[in-house]
Amino acid sequence: MSEETYISDEMRAIVGKPFNEAVSFPVSRSDIRRWAIAVYYPEVPPRLYWDEDYAKASVYGGIVAPEDFNPFAWASASPGMTTRRAGFNADYLETTFGIQGPGLKTNLNAGSVTDYGSRMRPGDVISTSAHVLSYTEKSGRMGRMLITIIRTTWTNQSGEMVKQTNQTAIRY
């Protein structure tokens, strides 16, 4: 282990601990319809996402949300309405736990690995919980970089896994 590290003992201690726990408002048909319009823009989105009659006759038996639909956008039922954050804090994760972050300037979303389970549907109430899977360090073009992998799991009101994502953030 090198003497110089971004990974403090405090940071090691939060690995595996839940954060960002939230419960969505019920997914509305309008949320799904608008999501589909946005990601298919400028094309008309498939009827599966907005035409109940069409969707009923499909294998899904009704409207479903696109796989990547986010039911936590804008506000969640729990925690409730909050003020919008202005600006960006690269230490957001550590701040959430009330510990000191590495104080780096840049935070990049480097990618994600996702397994999908049940499709989201109108009326679904989705629960989420995240935890840090790992902190690692690596040397790159930008010098020493901190790599954080966060695992987020979404579950529907029947307890079925909706998706599980490992998201990689690179800070330097």
Place this chain on the structure above:
Amino acid sequence: MSEETYISDEMRAIVGKPFNEAVSFPVSRSDIRRWAIAVYYPEVPPRLYWDEDYAKASVYGGIVAPEDFNPFAWASASPGMTTRRAGFNADYLETTFGIQGPGLKTNLNAGSVTDYGSRMRPGDVISTSAHVLSYTEKSGRMGRMLITIIRTTWTNQSGEMVKQTNQTAIRY
């Protein structure tokens, strides 16, 4: 009547004729909540717009939409999903009627006069119809201007007037 006019006989003939008739999808709690977040940004919006328990105890007896809420945003139940228009057509109104517009370059929203009736609520299905109230002309800084007043009426599923707006557009 001057010899030179933007107002053709075809245009005079559409005055009073209905257009832009539409029926909204049912208003969702999510639509109202997001509207309130957007217009109150960066403040937290009043609970009346997103907290059913709070709203039940108010004179309204439940969540209502802000007066200026637009239930036709993104898509309407009738007419159905359409492709997004790219760019802006100052002759949009006349094009809707299949007649030739004055072909002017600039179209400004000069203002509006609105009477409000019943508040919109979750589940409401709003119908709308518009018609040209008047075409007039006036000389101004920008030369001869065409002034169009469009009256739009919104009605809820119980036949109650929700709002009536006279909107003034100036073209030159």
Place this chain on the structure above:
Amino acid sequence: MAQTATLPTVGQELPEFVRDTGFQHWNRYAAVNDEFIDIHMDDDAGKAAGYPTAFGMGNLTWAYLHLALHEWFGEEARISHAEVQYRSAVTRGTQLHIKGIVTAVRPGEVDVDVWAENSEGTRLAPGSATVHLAGS
């Protein structure tokens, strides 16, 4: 939300309501009103239209006038009539001051002039409204 503790009087100036403006505000409004128009989200388009920057939606100024009315008269007050003229564009970075003055008082009802001006005191959007006071 606070309501005026005493009855409004003609000539009464209402406390100003202030909003900064910019893409954070405009794009959220575009998001809910489906008003994705280049002049409101792209400085280049604003310049092509003859303005120094992109500029805000008239409809968003309209929304702010309504927010101010409820700020002044309470969330249970009923706005029965409102009107506005859009005179000048709200360019990027303009601070909007929504101001009002009571112009008439009738039993349970007031008329107000309500308008948006910039920090230099130029009225960008003058308007007026009739409000039924709650509980009356």
Place this chain on the structure above:
Amino acid sequence: MAQTATLPTVGQELPEFVRDTGFQHWNRYAAVNDEFIDIHMDDDAGKAAGYPTAFGMGNLTWAYLHLALHEWFGEEARISHAEVQYRSAVTRGTQLHIKGIVTAVRPGEVDVDVWAENSEGTRLAPGSATVHLAGS
């Protein structure tokens, strides 16, 4: 939506799926994902972050990969796994080409490499996915 009429084969190149990019696309995506971040809606903020312009959301590229998968395998195909690496920013005006190639075929299931590249052929976001074919 059309489905592949014949079974996919290893090495098969899938028809590219093209999207222009810019504020019309990004602000609609911000609208639904509440992703109102200055670097995505303000060229000045993009420049301050070291890019020539504002740039698009990684999440929107992610969405396009999913759209392409359904374009190729039908709307009833089930995506069970997907992954992506964001290597380069999608700056304003970039035309995205979503391309794919079949890497494995099992009964009722395919693995594909799926990626976003620019018009110069640079892979901005390489990824892969596993898709269960409809009716299998």
